[in-house]
Amino acid sequence: MSNTTDSFAILNVGPGSYPIPRALKGGKYALIASGTFGGGNVQLQALSMDGVTYINIGASITVAGLINFDLPPGSYQLTVTTATAVYAVIASVPY
Numbered sequence: 001m002s003n004t005t006d007s008f009a010i011l012n013v014g015p016g017s018y019p020i021p022r023a024l025k026g027g028k029y030a031l032i033a034s035g036t037f038g039g040g041n042v043q044l045q046a047l048s049m050d051g052v053t054y055i056n057i058g059a060s061i062t063v064a065g066l067i068n069f070d071l072p073p074g075s076y077q078l079t080v081t082t083a084t085a086v087y088a089v090i091a092s093v094p095y
Contacts, residue, residue: 007091014084015040019077021047021054026073028095033088034064040082044090047075054079061088068093 008022033042041060044067048055054077058069069090080086 007089008078009087009089010042010078010080011087013080013086015080015082017080019045019054019079021075021077024071024074024076024090025092026071028093029069029071029090030066030093031061031069031078031088031090032066033061033086035080035083035086035088037062037064037083040080040084042083042086042088043079043081044069045077045079046071 006025031044035042041062043060044057045054046057057071058067061067076090078088078090
């Protein structure tokens with residue numbers, strides 16, 4: 001997979017902002033997010049095998065915090081629902 005990375009971030013986004021898919025190399029990752037959630041969330045999504053549909057991966061973040069994932073190589077995006085002023089990063093965790 002070309003243009004793969006070990007991390008990507010979203011900075012000061014809110015609902016309605018268009019998620020930008022990124023290719024991740026795969027392995028262990030941490031998703032860290034903060035913002036004004038007010039019932040909203042940040043959700044990691046992976047591109048399904050149909051090459052069009054993004055599906056939710058694991059639990060969403062509904063308060064400032066961190067979630068760990070074991071991910072295969074692929075295309076991923078972070079989506080924001082209702083929350084505002086969201087700062088989030090998904091980064092590889094060395095092991």
